[in-house]
Amino acid sequence: MKKQQRLLALFALFSLLTLALxxxxxxxxxxxxxxxxxxxxxxxxxxxxxxxxxxxxLPPDFDVLPKINSxxxxxxxxxxxxxxxAEDWKARRAEIFALEQKYDVGTFxxxxxxxxxxxxxxNSTNGQITRKVKIT
Numbered sequence: 561m562k563k564q565q566r567l568l569a570l571f572a573l574f575s576l577l578t579l580a581l582x583x584x585x586x587x588x589x590x591x592x593x594x595x596x597x598x599x600x601x602x603x604x605x606x607x608x609x610x611x612x613x614x615x616x617x618l619p620p621d622f623d624v625l626p627k628i629n630s631x632x633x634x635x636x637x638x639x640x641x642x643x644x645x646a647e648d649w650k651a652r653r654a655e656i657f658a659l660e661q662k663y664d665v666g667t668f669x670x671x672x673x674x675x676x677x678x679x680x681x682x683n684s685t686n687g688q689i690t691r692k693v694k695i696t
Contacts, residue, residue, distance in 0.1 A: 586623070591618055594618065595616075595617075595618050598618070599612070634652070634656065635649075635652070637651075638655060638659075674695055674696075675696055676696045677693055678694045678696075679691055679693055680692040680693060
């Protein structure tokens with residue numbers, strides 16, 4: 561009987577914590593104070609400073625965002641449609657790649673256009689070739 565009471569008490573405590581933890585997020589006053597401290601602490605970054613002047617807002621309060629602990633279904637598009645054939649999969653792969661670029665790795669700059677490459681010197685040692693070049 562005591563074991564059941566302990567389990568019930570633990571379940572009640574867990575339920576209470578589940579309901580109470582989202583309310584521990586920062587208030588608007590705490591967010592403003594945090595923003596002021598953040599501006600004093602961080603080095604000057606022109607892009608961040610421009611964004612900050614425009615919005616006067618912190619990034620989202622991540623404590624109040626919903627928690628999703630599993631990966632999304634790779635066979636389901638962002639709009640909810642499912643992959644049904646090879647053509648759909650090609651489109652879904654492109655969508656996954658675009659999301660990866662947007663949220664994780666970023667985009668690569670375009671390949672530079674090289675007008676002229678001149679080999680200044682070339683050295684071959686131990687099966688390796690070292691070239692000094694001038695790129696314009």
